[in-house]
Amino acid sequence: MTDELFREDASLHECSARVVAIDELGVRLDRTVFYPQGGGQAGDAGVLRLADGGELAVIDTRKGALPGEIVHVLAPAVDISALVPGSAVTARIDADRRKAHMRFHTATHLLCALVPHPVDGCSITERYARLDFHMNEPLDKQALTDGMARLVAGAHAVQHRWIGEAELDANPQLVRSMSVMPPRGQGRIRVLEIEGVDLQPCGGTHVANTAEVGNVIVTKVEKKSAMTRRVILGFAEPAAG
Numbered sequence: 001m002t003d004e005l006f007r008e009d010a011s012l013h014e015c016s017a018r019v020v021a022i023d024e025l026g027v028r029l030d031r032t033v034f035y036p037q038g039g040g041q042a043g044d045a046g047v048l049r050l051a052d053g054g055e056l057a058v059i060d061t062r063k064g065a066l067p068g069e070i071v072h073v074l075a076p077a078v079d080i081s082a083l084v085p086g087s088a089v090t091a092r093i094d095a096d097r098r099k100a101h102m103r104f105h106t107a108t109h110l111l112c113a114l115v116p117h118p119v120d121g122c123s124i125t126e127r128y129a130r131l132d133f134h135m136n137e138p139l140d141k142q143a144l145t146d147g148m149a150r151l152v153a154g155a156h157a158v159q160h161r162w163i164g165e166a167e168l169d170a171n172p173q174l175v176r177s178m179s180v181m182p183p184r185g186q187g188r189i190r191v192l193e194i195e196g197v198d199l200q201p202c203g204g205t206h207v208a209n210t211a212e213v214g215n216v217i218v219t220k221v222e223k224k225s226a227m228t229r230r231v232i233l234g235f236a237e238p239a240a241g
């Protein structure tokens, strides 16, 4: 099991760690700040800095075959000869990419608060996010953008906490997503609360206050099928750099 530092503190950009294993899939560490792709959110990229100052580029982060395993995926043909189990590294994420994921991810929760229908798909990337709602009523792009802007301006606190499975079972309305059921069998479930706005199980990374979501707009509303309305989010400001 990798110690998942990002679950308790999404603002961490780096940590020291030790290499547990290396194989053709990538590098496993004893602890990490890298979020593995899951719950619709893309995996982190970044670097592993070695004791000699060298750096290995991490192009993606995925869950491994075993529960709790996190694989830091290296660029193809990277020389990993300096890495052995036990090697000390500094794991550092691409902070700009992560910040985009956190802003979009938090924005998808705001959308959930505005659209009272189950979610049946979600994808959060650096450049856009999309959320599929199980519904057949039309959605108004501008009304959703305005609604999100109001919740961003409201500067609501965003916090996670852990609840027991019994508490979740007693509150089935907590489960908003049809496609991503909260993980079971660990005895506790992480829930994400946006004060006065939204509460649902979620393992992803979020900003600490809705004000940090900033200028996110609805760029498109699509009818994907008779019972699916897809909402696509983008940043209103030009991409930095």
Ligand SMILES: [Zn+2]
Residues within 6 Å of the ligand: 105, 106, 109, 192, 202, 203, 204, 205, 206
């Ligand atoms: Zn979330």
